[in-house]
Amino acid sequence: MEERIVVLETKLMAAEDLLDELNRTVWRQQQELDLLRQHLHQLAQQVKTLQPGDPLRPEDEIPPHW
Template sequence: MEERLIELETKISYQDHLINELNDVVVRQQQQIDQLEKQMVRFGDHLKQASGSGLARPDEEVPPPHY
């Protein structure tokens, strides 16, 4: 009976450690997601500013003379 108890305690300890490691991974991934979302917002803002720069949109461009 004592052997079984030690085995269960060992498994629980291992699982606790694994859960903590997985939690750390999830936290890092969420930080990366947050950072990427901020970059996407900045990129979108940059594109909005660039669209007012006088450049023609691809659908408004005149085809080159060889067409």
């Protein structure tokens, strides 16, 4: 009976360690996702500032042979 308790305690400790590691992994991934979202937002803002508000006039377009 005591041996079974020791085995169960050992498995519980291993499961707790695994859960802690998974929590750390999820936290790191969330930090990375937050950073990537921030970069994506910044890039979207940059693209908006680069795009002209009015459609291009024919004389502003680059000829096809360029």
